[in-house]
Amino acid sequence: MRAIESFEVPAPPKVNYINAQYGLKSWLLTKDHKRIALLYLGSITFFFFIGGLYAMMIRLELLTPQGDLLQSTTYNKVFTQHGIIMVFFFLIPSIPATLGNFLIPMMIGAKDLAFPRINLLSWYIYLLGGVVTIYALLAGGVDTGWTFYTPFSTTFSNSYVVATGLGIFINGFSSILTGLNFIVTIHTMRAPGMTWFRMPLFCWSLYATSLVMVLGTPVIAITILLLAFERVSRVGIFDPGLGGDPVLFQHLFWFYSHPAVYIMVLPSMGVISELVANFSRKNIFGYSFVAFSSLAIAVFGFLVWGHHLFVTPQSIYAGMIFSFLSFAVAIPSAIKVFNWTATLYKSSISYDTPMLYALGFIGLFTIGGMTGLFLASLAVDVHLSDTYFVVAHFHYIMVGGALMGYLGGLHYWWPKISGRMYPEGWGRFSALVIFVGFNLTFLPQFVAGYLGMPRRYHAYPPEFQVFNVLSTAGASILGFGMLIPAIYFVWSMRYGKHADANPWHLPGLEWRTPSPPPTENFEVTPIVTWDAYEFAPREETEVVGKFRPELERT
Amino acid sequence: MQSWIPLVPDSASTFSWKVDALYFYLSGITLFFTLLISGVLIFFVIRYRRRTPYEIPRPVAGSHKLETIWTVIPFLIAMTMFGWGARVYFDQYKPPTNAIEVYVVGKQWMWKLQHATGQREINELHVPVGRKVKLIMTSEDVIHDFFVPAFRTKADVVPGRYTTMWFEPTTPGTYHLFCAEYCGMNHSGMTGSIIVMEPREFDNWLSGNIGATTPAAAGQQLFQTLGCASCHGANGEGGRGPTLAGAFGKMTPLQSGETVRVDEGYIRESILNPQAKIVAGFGPIMPTFQGQVSEDQLVQLVAFIKSLRATGQTPATAASPAQTASPGTAPSPTRNVR
Numbered sequence A: 001m002r003a004i005e006s007f008e009v010p011a012p013p014k015v016n017y018i019n020a021q022y023g024l025k026s027w028l029l030t031k032d033h034k035r036i037a038l039l040y041l042g043s044i045t046f047f048f049f050i051g052g053l054y055a056m057m058i059r060l061e062l063l064t065p066q067g068d069l070l071q072s073t074t075y076n077k078v079f080t081q082h083g084i085i086m087v088f089f090f091l092i093p094s095i096p097a098t099l100g101n102f103l104i105p106m107m108i109g110a111k112d113l114a115f116p117r118i119n120l121l122s123w124y125i126y127l128l129g130g131v132v133t134i135y136a137l138l139a140g141g142v143d144t145g146w147t148f149y150t151p152f153s154t155t156f157s158n159s160y161v162v163a164t165g166l167g168i169f170i171n172g173f174s175s176i177l178t179g180l181n182f183i184v185t186i187h188t189m190r191a192p193g194m195t196w197f198r199m200p201l202f203c204w205s206l207y208a209t210s211l212v213m214v215l216g217t218p219v220i221a222i223t224i225l226l227l228a229f230e231r232v233s234r235v236g237i238f239d240p241g242l243g244g245d246p247v248l249f250q251h252l253f254w255f256y257s258h259p260a261v262y263i264m265v266l267p268s269m270g271v272i273s274e275l276v277a278n279f280s281r282k283n284i285f286g287y288s289f290v291a292f293s294s295l296a297i298a299v300f301g302f303l304v305w306g307h308h309l310f311v312t313p314q315s316i317y318a319g320m321i322f323s324f325l326s327f328a329v330a331i332p333s334a335i336k337v338f339n340w341t342a343t344l345y346k347s348s349i350s351y352d353t354p355m356l357y358a359l360g361f362i363g364l365f366t367i368g369g370m371t372g373l374f375l376a377s378l379a380v381d382v383h384l385s386d387t388y389f390v391v392a393h394f395h396y397i398m399v400g401g402a403l404m405g406y407l408g409g410l411h412y413w414w415p416k417i418s419g420r421m422y423p424e425g426w427g428r429f430s431a432l433v434i435f436v437g438f439n440l441t442f443l444p445q446f447v448a449g450y451l452g453m454p455r456r457y458h459a460y461p462p463e464f465q466v467f468n469v470l471s472t473a474g475a476s477i478l479g480f481g482m483l484i485p486a487i488y489f490v491w492s493m494r495y496g497k498h499a500d501a502n503p504w505h506l507p508g509l510e511w512r513t514p515s516p517p518p519t520e521n522f523e524v525t526p527i528v529t530w531d532a533y534e535f536a537p538r539e540e541t542e543v544v545g546k547f548r549p550e551l552e553r554t
Numbered sequence B: 001m002q003s004w005i006p007l008v009p010d011s012a013s014t015f016s017w018k019v020d021a022l023y024f025y026l027s028g029i030t031l032f033f034t035l036l037i038s039g040v041l042i043f044f045v046i047r048y049r050r051r052t053p054y055e056i057p058r059p060v061a062g063s064h065k066l067e068t069i070w071t072v073i074p075f076l077i078a079m080t081m082f083g084w085g086a087r088v089y090f091d092q093y094k095p096p097t098n099a100i101e102v103y104v105v106g107k108q109w110m111w112k113l114q115h116a117t118g119q120r121e122i123n124e125l126h127v128p129v130g131r132k133v134k135l136i137m138t139s140e141d142v143i144h145d146f147f148v149p150a151f152r153t154k155a156d157v158v159p160g161r162y163t164t165m166w167f168e169p170t171t172p173g174t175y176h177l178f179c180a181e182y183c184g185m186n187h188s189g190m191t192g193s194i195i196v197m198e199p200r201e202f203d204n205w206l207s208g209n210i211g212a213t214t215p216a217a218a219g220q221q222l223f224q225t226l227g228c229a230s231c232h233g234a235n236g237e238g239g240r241g242p243t244l245a246g247a248f249g250k251m252t253p254l255q256s257g258e259t260v261r262v263d264e265g266y267i268r269e270s271i272l273n274p275q276a277k278i279v280a281g282f283g284p285i286m287p288t289f290q291g292q293v294s295e296d297q298l299v300q301l302v303a304f305i306k307s308l309r310a311t312g313q314t315p316a317t318a319a320s321p322a323q324t325a326s327p328g329t330a331p332s333p334t335r336n337v338r
Helices: A024-028 A033-061 A072-108 A116-139 A152-156 A161-188 A201-233 A246-279 A287-303 A316-343 A353-376 A378-384 A388-418 A424-450 A462-495 B014-047 B064-093 B199-207 B215-225 B264-272 B295-307
Strands: B100-107 B110-115 B120-122 B124-128 B133-139 B144-148 B153-157 B163-167 B173-179 B192-197 B251-253 B259-261
Touching: A033 A072, A033 A116, A033 A388, A033 A462, A072 A116, A072 A161, A072 A201, A072 A246, A072 A388, A116 A161, A152 A201, A161 A201, A201 A246, A201 A287, A246 A287, A246 A316, A246 A353, A246 A388, A287 A316, A316 A353, A316 A378, A316 B014, A316 B064, A353 A378, A353 A388, A353 A424, A353 B014, A353 B064, A378 A424, A378 B014, A378 B064, A378 B153, A388 A424, A388 A462, A424 A462, B014 B064, B100 B124, B100 B144, B100 B295, B110 B124, B110 B295, B120 B124, B124 B199, B133 B144, B133 B153, B133 B295, B153 B163, B192 B199, B215 B295, B264 B295
Parallel strands: B100 B133, B124 B192
Antiparallel strands: B100 B110, B110 B120, B133 B163, B144 B153, B144 B173, B173 B192, B251 B259
């Protein structure tokens, strides 16, 4: 039987992007998007484990109702720093700066991003932002909550607000530059024949993400500047004691930070589209609906910030409009879920680790999205806002959604990135452990939230303890599950089985070049004559380049 | 009262069942879609598992009909959630007309409350069953949030302005009061109790606490000592400054040509920042009292000005709670004393 496997792929080359040059300097001064992706991968993993450490401290403290493990000031710093590190230094750069950086040029058949030097610059800016933030944490930390609400942050907090803000401010520019780079690359660097509607959906979702990064991030930069200005110079902007308006800050903050949720989850949706199609060997159902729903989310995402302000003195009519728009923004996400599910119909589903993450994502994201409707619904949000229900909801989106997508994508492209296979058995096992641990951590928090447990509480009434014990137990399982991939990815870099160019037998451009790829990605510029996810190309013989699939339909 | 339905908090206000009903509706829809999606996923994953390593399924183009169905139906369902939620929210924010008023001042990390009849409470609030209670709230420092899970309502307490919330308790008992907006070091200690009592017990409680000066009476004293009376008249009858008696709750024209409703927020602003909204026909001669009056004193001044009747008679002259019915608000709770 002539099989998929038989398509001719370049022999493993002696020289690839990893061994093309040696020495620290060759990495620190590289302009190769793949190497920069690895630099990012290392740095965000570092921040992920710091953020994870804080998460474990939170869960340990909340095991008992009394605030007995940490002092309240310490606890307040711990949850603040957990949020800041995870949001700004892990989730926002996670998929775009690592997988996006690595894959966008490869998926569209380009040699690199449009601005390789700016790409390297963005990593250095990220690093500088990270160093400044870590300085702030070591110098004494920050206790304002990751939301920096005024006037607490500008007038009352005695912690390192300005230094932390500066770190986030600097970090924002790396986000803007990455977004800009992706937009220009996707517009101008597509290989011959790679039309917009032949692009993998991962590129569409990162294009939408980049728009949000470029348009939204300047607003948080301005907001942080105003905050620092008021804190340092005592000019009244937000503090009513100085003549300012504290709710204005919340409008400005959420004008960025709500779209930022989509910066975190849109790339993950892109990964899931790839995984669902590729691991079921089926073209995605309703390609254009999935593609445009990403853009719809990016646009609508800018119009819903006021749903964070339903219990502030915001006008009730504004509240109603924001509620309506928040329900509207849920629809494109629902469309994606239905299309992914429909893709699986009469497909050929493998149970490889990336697919397990994708299936987990769809289930968890459905719960995360549906519980978002509780919070969009005005009267219920009044009861639920600032409770553990909100905490559970956004962790379903950010961990169940964004992080599952990131891990799924990392497993999927690991053979391409590293040239090695990860151990499949351990992969499936850890995916299962993470899924169970995650649900055990956050499902009980929905209940605790509706029962009225407020978030950011260092000590809590004893009737909530049972939910917190479950949550802490789940977090321990989740933390353990996260360590497994960390260990086997590192292990596989040296001991893993060598991956061939196309270990999953897929048609995407990134699989038509060796693993790991050469510095220039493709030996010959590819000419694209097939649609995304076209497992049985219509014009097999016309394919130019070395790809001559002699596929067999079954 | 512990709810008979599991995983739902105590229900003790008229909002409780309205919010719970919507919550159950949302939970039902969530459960339905979660089970639907995961059921279909599991079925497909088993039914269409890869049977031979190299099989390629037949591609499917997609279907506009299906896309339309799963766009329109979720949208319609979402609109029912929106409409229902907005309806109940509107009720929660529509200020009640005849309510007991309680002034709330939040500060790091305690709640100071004062009844219109003068009784002061710290981290505790006694309220009767079956009466609407309106809270007029502000903060001395950072943003706090007055949250009573058993009443299914909360509202931010914001420095520099008054926010209001209301509820009507239905079931006697003691319920949690939480600060729900993170406010610094001892945020989780900024808690207290709401004690809902039968009306007769509540009246007993009120009369057991007389002797306290009502906010309006204290405000009258301040009105004299701060010199307000020299321009606004001892009983708010006006002079070089605008007439205050009977002004509360009415629209008043401004120098700028706009009109503004005289409410708690406007009175407060005019004391702290008198030049912001000058009443038509008056000059910008009033000095600011920023820094000279505390939030407590502001509340008292506001209460006094609210109590001024157009006749020029002030009802807030004595300490007795029985004499402090404010115009435009509820008959004083103490009128129920028999």
